[in-house]
Amino acid sequence: MLLSEHQLFQEFGVSRLTVVAALRVLREQGWIESQQGKGRFVRGRPAMASVESNRTGQAYLTSPETDSPGELVEAGAMALPNRVAALLDAQLKSKAFLRRRLVTREGEPSELVSLWLPLELSEGTDLTSGEALPQGIRQHLQSRKGVRFDHIVEQITARMPTAQEVKQLGMPKNVPLLAVFGAVRDASSRPLVVVEVLLPADRHELEDAYPVA
Amino acid sequence: MLLSEHQLFQEFGVSRLTVVAALRVLREQGWIESQQGKGRFVRGRPAMASVESNRTGQAYLTSPETDSPGELVEAGAMALPNRVAALLDAQLKSKAFLRRRLVTREGEPSELVSLWLPLELSEGTDLTSGEALPQGIRQHLQSRKGVRFDHIVEQITARMPTAQEVKQLGMPKNVPLLAVFGAVRDASSRPLVVVEVLLPADRHELEDAYPVA
DNA sequence: CCCGACAGGTTGTTTTACCAAGTTTGAGAG
DNA sequence: CTCTCAAACTTGGTAAAACAACCTGTCGGG
Numbered sequence: 001m002l003l004s005e006h007q008l009f010q011e012f013g014v015s016r017l018t019v020v021a022a023l024r025v026l027r028e029q030g031w032i033e034s035q036q037g038k039g040r041f042v043r044g045r046p047a048m049a050s051v052e053s054n055r056t057g058q059a060y061l062t063s064p065e066t067d068s069p070g071e072l073v074e075a076g077a078m079a080l081p082n083r084v085a086a087l088l089d090a091q092l093k094s095k096a097f098l099r100r101r102l103v104t105r106e107g108e109p110s111e112l113v114s115l116w117l118p119l120e121l122s123e124g125t126d127l128t129s130g131e132a133l134p135q136g137i138r139q140h141l142q143s144r145k146g147v148r149f150d151h152i153v154e155q156i157t158a159r160m161p162t163a164q165e166v167k168q169l170g171m172p173k174n175v176p177l178l179a180v181f182g183a184v185r186d187a188s189s190r191p192l193v194v195v196e197v198l199l200p201a202d203r204h205e206l207e208d209a210y211p212v213a
Numbered sequence: 214m215l216l217s218e219h220q221l222f223q224e225f226g227v228s229r230l231t232v233v234a235a236l237r238v239l240r241e242q243g244w245i246e247s248q249q250g251k252g253r254f255v256r257g258r259p260a261m262a263s264v265e266s267n268r269t270g271q272a273y274l275t276s277p278e279t280d281s282p283g284e285l286v287e288a289g290a291m292a293l294p295n296r297v298a299a300l301l302d303a304q305l306k307s308k309a310f311l312r313r314r315l316v317t318r319e320g321e322p323s324e325l326v327s328l329w330l331p332l333e334l335s336e337g338t339d340l341t342s343g344e345a346l347p348q349g350i351r352q353h354l355q356s357r358k359g360v361r362f363d364h365i366v367e368q369i370t371a372r373m374p375t376a377q378e379v380k381q382l383g384m385p386k387n388v389p390l391l392a393v394f395g396a397v398r399d400a401s402s403r404p405l406v407v408v409e410v411l412l413p414a415d416r417h418e419l420e421d422a423y424p425v426a
Numbered sequence: 427c428c429c430g431a432c433a434g435g436t437t438g439t440t441t442t443a444c445c446a447a448g449t450t451t452g453a454g455a456g
Numbered sequence: 457c458t459c460t461c462a463a464a465c466t467t468g469g470t471a472a473a474a475c476a477a478c479c480t481g482t483c484g485g486g
Contacts, residue, residue, distance in 0.1 A: 004436060015471045020437085028241075036437045037478030043363075043400050055423055138425070149425040158371035158389040158414035176371040176389030176414070184425070187256050201371035201389070210268060212351070212362040212397070217466060228441045233468085249467045250448030 002032065002040040030211060054208050057152045057182025060113055060195050062139075065132040070103040072130055073112075073168065077119065084116050087153070087183040088191045097122035102168060109170045112198040121145055121192065141193070150187040156180050158201065171200040178204060215245065215253040243424065267421050270365045270395025273326055273408050275352075278345040283316040285343055286325075286381065290332065297329050300366070300396040301404045310335035315381060322383045325411040334358055334405065354406070363400040369393050371414065384413040391417060 002023075003011070009019045023040060026032045034040040078098040085092050100114040115127070115137065122128055125144050133140060138149050157179045166173045178199040184192045199206075215236075216224070222232040236253060239245045247253040291311040298305050313327040328340070328350065335341055338357050346353060351362050370392045379386045391412040397405045412419075 006436085017472085018470060020439095021469090023437095034437065035479085037435085037480085039436060039479095058423075058425065061425075151422055151424045153420065153422045156369060156391070156419040158391045160387070160389065174373070176373065178369070178371045206369040207366065209364055209366045210271075211364045212271065212274075219466085230442090231440060234439090236467095247467065248448085250450080250465085252449095252466060 002042065004039060054206075055152070055154065056180045056197055056206055057154050057184075057195055060115075060137070060197060061149070061182075061184065061193075062136045064134055064136050065101065066134050068103050068105075070101045070113075070132075072099070072132070073102050074098055074100040074114075075128065075130060080116065083181065084194050084196070087155075087181060087194045088116065088118060090118065095119065097128065099127055109168065111200075111204065112165065112169060114196040114198075116194040116196070118192075121147070137193075147192055148186050149184050149192065151185055153183045153185065154180065155183075156206070161198075161200075165198065169198070169200055172202065175200055175202045177201060178206065180206070215255065217252060267419075268365070268367065269393045269410055269419055270367050270397075270408055273350070273410060274362070274395075274397065274406075275349045277347050277349050278314065279347050281316050281318075283314045283326075283345075285312070285345070286315050287311055287313040287327075288341065288343060293329065296394065297407050297409070300368075300394060300407045301329065301331060303331065308332065310341065312340055322381065324413075324417065325378065325382060327409040327411075329407040329409070331405075334360070350406075360405055361399055362397050362405065364398055366396045366398065367393065368396075369419070374411075374413075378411065382411070382413055385415070388413055388415045390414065391419065393419070 002008075005016055005019050005023075009016045012019070023032065023034070027034060027040075031043060032040050033043045076098065077095045079093055080088065080090055080096050082092060084096075085094065088096065090096065097117045097119055098114060099117075100112065102109055103111050103113055117127065121141065125140060126133060127137070127140070141147055142149065158176045159179060161169070161171065161173065161175075161177045163173075165171075165177065178201050180195075180197040180199070182195040182197075184195070186192055215221075218229055218232050218236075222229045225232070236245065236247070240247060240253075244256060245253050246256050289311065290308045292306055293301065293303055293309050295305060297309075298307065301309065303309065310330045310332055311327060312330075313325065315322055316324050316326055330340065334354065338353060339346060340350070340353070354360055355362065371389050372392060374382070374384065374386065374388075374390045376386075378384075378390065391414050393408075393410040393412070395408040395410075397408070399405055
């Protein structure tokens, strides 16, 4: 149990409102809980703090490409796969700019990361060049094109790899792939970019932590 | 741009602090943003509100079993698989209570949901009976055993199904399984329960939405 | 012995007042 | 015409005070 509001604002020489405002922050972050008439109690959440929340789609958009070694395997305008066209609200069989990188970890091919951009969003950016971006993709697009990332709709599926994917990723052909699609949207729900991450299931798994509602 | 604080508290006949408190809630929920000296501006997030956040582990713990038709295929003390033992901080090859249900949708087998409980947590609960629970699992355990769910660590993997799983789920044997492990913990990080959900990848995918940090 | 009223604690919420800090605008000096 | 600067707006934050709702123990009376 915590000290009462009265004790706290006397001890720290501030007003009651200030104490309440501070305790409200703690409550909203989940550290304490309060019961009217009884008091405030430490709930304790060093737990969630030690397990980082780790959303796959997010990571590839914020960290610079130069941080993870890899090789650009494709960059240019391509016809959209159906699923990506749906996520981008685009016509079936229409074209968009594709940038695909094979990321390597410890010298071995590890995952295949693809970025689809509508053509008008790719113009005037460094994404069309063959170089690795020294800046995060999110940072780059927000400053160059004036768009604002707001939220991500993430879909996770599993499927068997194609022959080409087996070759590129150097994986056994009877092992499934984890496929993560992240559709980035702005605040008015307009799709901006789609990221697809292909992970061989024998070498990767996804982990995330979240509070119970 | 919104009306200024001055205009708002005059119009609604409340104090300025009340207006500010209300606007703070809107800001924390992402609807508006405020700039000191300029004003408050609608940011607009009907988007995130329309896409429900949908965590797989969560769903199976809160909704009652009687809501989803299915059949109990296993209930009793079992030796723990290695991965589950690790998630429960238990000794390898130790035993725990297993409750496994085959959930059916539209008359067809759809997913396999397994619940592992340490033996001391299963005592005195209705989970050991063969009946479907009319209450959510979370509700049941919190009231019967006095434990409090705090957060979930979720791992997502893909693998090929075993022969038994192919038979139980009535799925093709060359289609991978999406496996979701949810380790439920209390506020001090002590593991309470592990849920495993097995989803045939040709019929299921996971979808979730989250704000860009 | 039991039970209800009451007092004194707690948090929840609002009001009024004041000052600080950032932005914009326009009047006046040059 | 241009520049400077002050005034008037905005949000951000604190102080002191009051009342409401809730919990818990104590002190009675039955």
